[in-house]
Amino acid sequence: MYYAKGRPGCRRVSALVRMAFILLVTFASLCTAVLADESGEVQELEETEVKAVVETYLQNYARAAMLYEAVDLRTGSVYEPQFVPAWEGEKFWMNGKEVFLTELQKNIQFMEKKAAYYAAVRQMQNIYREDLQLHFTYRSVKIEEYSARVSVRQTALFYYTDSNRQSVYETGYVVDLVKFTGRWLVANVSDGSSFDGTYKKNPDFDLAAAVAEFSAGMEVEAVLTAPYEPDPTAAAARILYNGKNAAAYASTYCRPDEKTSREFYNPRFKSFAGVGGDCMNFASQSMWAGFGGSQTAAAIDGHAVPMDTQGAETWYGRSTAVGTKDSQILNWISCSSFWKYLNGVKNETAGSNHSMENGMYATIITAPQYGSITGVSSEELVGAIAHVSGSGGNYSHAIVLTAATGNQRGEIWYCSHTADESHVKLGDYYFGPIRVYIPRYMRVGTEAKPVIHPEPVAPVLVNFSERVGFQTETPQTRLSVAVQAPDGARTHAALTENAASCLAEFWFTQPGLYRVECTVMTAEGVIQELVYYIRCAEKGIRSSVTDPAIDPEEEVPWLIIGTEEEEVPPETGETVPSESGETQTDDSAASVLPPPTEETDEPLLVPAA
Numbered sequence: 001m002y003y004a005k006g007r008p009g010c011r012r013v014s015a016l017v018r019m020a021f022i023l024l025v026t027f028a029s030l031c032t033a034v035l036a037d038e039s040g041e042v043q044e045l046e047e048t049e050v051k052a053v054v055e056t057y058l059q060n061y062a063r064a065a066m067l068y069e070a071v072d073l074r075t076g077s078v079y080e081p082q083f084v085p086a087w088e089g090e091k092f093w094m095n096g097k098e099v100f101l102t103e104l105q106k107n108i109q110f111m112e113k114k115a116a117y118y119a120a121v122r123q124m125q126n127i128y129r130e131d132l133q134l135h136f137t138y139r140s141v142k143i144e145e146y147s148a149r150v151s152v153r154q155t156a157l158f159y160y161t162d163s164n165r166q167s168v169y170e171t172g173y174v175v176d177l178v179k180f181t182g183r184w185l186v187a188n189v190s191d192g193s194s195f196d197g198t199y200k201k202n203p204d205f206d207l208a209a210a211v212a213e214f215s216a217g218m219e220v221e222a223v224l225t226a227p228y229e230p231d232p233t234a235a236a237a238r239i240l241y242n243g244k245n246a247a248a249y250a251s252t253y254c255r256p257d258e259k260t261s262r263e264f265y266n267p268r269f270k271s272f273a274g275v276g277g278d279c280m281n282f283a284s285q286s287m288w289a290g291f292g293g294s295q296t297a298a299a300i301d302g303h304a305v306p307m308d309t310q311g312a313e314t315w316y317g318r319s320t321a322v323g324t325k326d327s328q329i330l331n332w333i334s335c336s337s338f339w340k341y342l343n344g345v346k347n348e349t350a351g352s353n354h355s356m357e358n359g360m361y362a363t364i365i366t367a368p369q370y371g372s373i374t375g376v377s378s379e380e381l382v383g384a385i386a387h388v389s390g391s392g393g394n395y396s397h398a399i400v401l402t403a404a405t406g407n408q409r410g411e412i413w414y415c416s417h418t419a420d421e422s423h424v425k426l427g428d429y430y431f432g433p434i435r436v437y438i439p440r441y442m443r444v445g446t447e448a449k450p451v452i453h454p455e456p457v458a459p460v461l462v463n464f465s466e467r468v469g470f471q472t473e474t475p476q477t478r479l480s481v482a483v484q485a486p487d488g489a490r491t492h493a494a495l496t497e498n499a500a501s502c503l504a505e506f507w508f509t510q511p512g513l514y515r516v517e518c519t520v521m522t523a524e525g526v527i528q529e530l531v532y533y534i535r536c537a538e539k540g541i542r543s544s545v546t547d548p549a550i551d552p553e554e555e556v557p558w559l560i561i562g563t564e565e566e567e568v569p570p571e572t573g574e575t576v577p578s579e580s581g582e583t584q585t586d587d588s589a590a591s592v593l594p595p596p597t598e599e600t601d602e603p604l605l606v607p608a609a
Contacts, residue, residue: 047141050148050184054175055136057186058154062134064115066156068123073115077186078178079108092147092178092187104178107188110203114195120211124218125410125427129167133157135258148177148184155258159542160425162405163413166540168255168422169429194389194432214431217370218408224375225364226342226353228440238441239291239306239449243383244456246290246439250400251458252513252535253282254415254422261420268300270318272333273418282417283385283398284317284332287360290383291442292453294530297321305448311357313341335387335398342437358445363438373412373436378404380438381412389432401426401436451476452518452530459535460508468534469494469503470518476500478521486512486536508536 057076064071074080078101090101122128139151155170176188190196199205255261265271265278269285272278285293291306293299300319303309307316315331315338318324330337342362344351352359363380367373373381381404390397402423403413409427426434454470469481479502481494487510494504508514518530 043143046143046148046184050141050143050150050177051136051138053177053184053186054150054152054173055134057175057189058136058152058173059134061111061115061189062132062154062156065118066122066129066158067132068119071115073112074108077105077108078180079105080185083180087180090180101180104187106203108186110200111189113203113205113207114199117195117207117210121214121431122410122428124211124215125408125425126162127410127425127428128161129158130161131157131159133258146179148179150175150177157258163403163423164542164544165251165423166256166542167413167424168257168420169424170419170421214370217368218372220368220371222365222367222371222374222436225366226362228361228363228438236446237449238443240441241287241290241383241439242292242453242456243290243380243438245292245454246286246383246400247402248456248458249289249532250282250286250402250415251423252533253285254417255420256422256459256535256537256540264420265417266295268295268297268319270320276333277397278417279390279398280335280338281317281333283400284315284338286383286400287385287439288317289532290439292450292530294450295533296529296531305444305450306442308352308359308442311352311355311359313344313352313359315341315352315360335392335396338398338437339387339395339435356443358443360442361440363440365436365438367434367436369433370431372408373434374407376407376438378406378411381407381436384436384438386414386426386437387435388430394433395435399426399430450530451520451522451528454516454518454530454532455503457534459537459541461541462511462536462538463507463509465505465507466534467503468506468516469501470530471501471503472520474500476520477523477525480519482517482519484515484517486510486514508534511536511538 053076057073060071060073060075063069064073083101084105085102088100088102092099092101092104133156135155135157137153137155139153140149141151142149151172151174153170153172155168158167159165160167171191174190175186177184178187179185190200199210253264253266255264262271262273265273265282266285269281272281288306289295293306294304297319298304300317301321301323303316308314309316313331314328316329317332318326318329326333331341332338340351342351342353342360342364344354353361353364363376365373365375381401384401386399386401387395388397388399389395397416399414399416401412402415405411409430410425412426413423414426415422415424451472452470453472455467457466457468460466468483470479472479475498477498479494479496479499480492481502481504482490483493483506484490491506493506494502496502502518506514512535514534514536516532516534518532520528522528
């Protein structure tokens with residue numbers, strides 16, 4: 001009873017002890033919270049500083065390599081003049097080994113030569129741009145006490161001086177930094193390009209020789225296979241290709257700005273972005289549009305003509321509807337499988353180019369490294385697709401050629417998916433060998449051949465007008481065009497009878513996709529319908545260009561940045577290797593430049609003990 005009841009004095013002491021303990025725990029928790037807040041603030045400040053250093057350096061590199069400005073790329077890096085040679089004995093840990101500061105400085109010297117190289121070869125091709133904007137999206141920022149690694153995607157928006165359409169290009173960078181003398185400094189920059197793969201292990205490479213190699217390569221002729229001679233007698237059983245339609249489709253369904261890009265994919269097709277890459281899928285969609293494919297659920301789900309569903313080899317896409325497996329459509333979504341579809345497998349199948357069955361026939365051109373795409377007119381290149389270098393090697397990434405003013409790479413534009421890029425010049429980034437496919441016709445038989453041939457329209461600017469509608473090879477009984485605006489409002493734009501075309505001038509007043517419905521009643525009373533879309537944009541298209549009209553006969557000045565002791569005078573020059581991308585379904589690559597390098601367990605840069 002005594003211990004159970006306890007004495008009043010003991011109970012008071014116990015209560016005081018408990019109260020003191022609670023106060024102590026509360027105080028400790030508050031201190032921990034304060035320290036945690038302070039630690040978080042410090043980490044946030046460090047991250048802000050690291051990002052600022054990275055963005056400043058990449059902006060300077062872009063000014064040097066894309067705008068050809070004389071920018072000192074040593075600024076903000078371990079190669080700043082005050083560190084050379086005063087700190088040459090300083091050591092750091094990098095990727096598990098001890099590295100001298102002088103070795104890290106070679107990384108920055110490499111970036112100087114890389115910028116000079118790209119500036120030289122781009123100017124050689126008369127590639128100039130303006131209104132450059134850079135946007136940065138961070139994938140990861142990993143900071144330790146004296147080192148940091150940043151994975152960042154840079155999206156560049158600009159106008160070429162000889163074009164009125166805005167271009168969008170993205171690059172993935174991994175940037176290593178060290179904290180040295182109290183500052184964060186850039187120690188290494190990598191973008192996964194083939195240029196880095198070729199030259200970074202040998203930063204002392206001969207820049208002048210590399211440029212001269214590019215110059216010589218530009219003169220090498222392309223090889224033309226599968227030539228095309230129109231055959232009027234076979235026209236009744238063929239759908240002829242309209243490259244402008246393919247180019248308009250590609251321009252409609254690629255990213256228009258720095259924002260998330262995949263919302264601009266055609267939602268009626270399954271996307272392979274993130275599951276192998278969407279590049280060849282997008283290229284096939286564009287060719288399908290060039291053959292007059294109708295963008296209705298019934299046509300796409302049912303693999304209607306001009307998709308090829310017959311014979312030993314087929315070529316058709318996969319919609320968002322169930323019922324089709326990826327393994328059934330490899331010729332549509334894989335670069336290597338599309339090549340085999342056209343050319344066949346040795347000793348097994350003949351391939352569509354060598355067959356009399358229903359299927360595609362295409363001219364094929366192989367251009368060597370640095371070489372122009374010769375053998376055809378520039379007009380024929382519009383709407384062609386190309387297999388370029390990717391992470392899977394040569395010809396492993398697909399792009400769509402959307403405009404051309406000549407046959408040199410600096411005169412040809414492209415669009416692509418994963419990486420999502422719009423209206424970029426081929427000669428800006430792709431220097432390796434290229435295989436170009438120019439679809440000519442699809443063999444379908446007279447009964448399956450559609451009547452309607454849509455009029456191609458690339459994206460238009462809001463509050464401007466464009467001609468919409470379609471044509472037919474022969475006069476039809478009744479033809480009509482209806483246009484549905486993004487808000488659902490429907491307009492009957494044109495109606496004709498006993499004619500071979502139905503066209504109307506239409507004003508686009510809302511941003512978004514306009515649905516164009518084309519309808520024909522034939523002499524036999526058969527109704528045919530075809531649907532396509534036109535994108536209306538609020539920005540990204542301007543009314544004039546500011547081509548500097550560089551004389552191609554003149555030598556183009558370019559800069560090799562010299563050492564502190566010796567300035568190297570400007571010389572004449574040209575370009576080198578291309579840049580690669582992420583892997584597409586099978587072996588198809590999905591981007592010119594890969595996304596930021598995946599995080600690894602490699603140690604970051606840390607000061608040596």
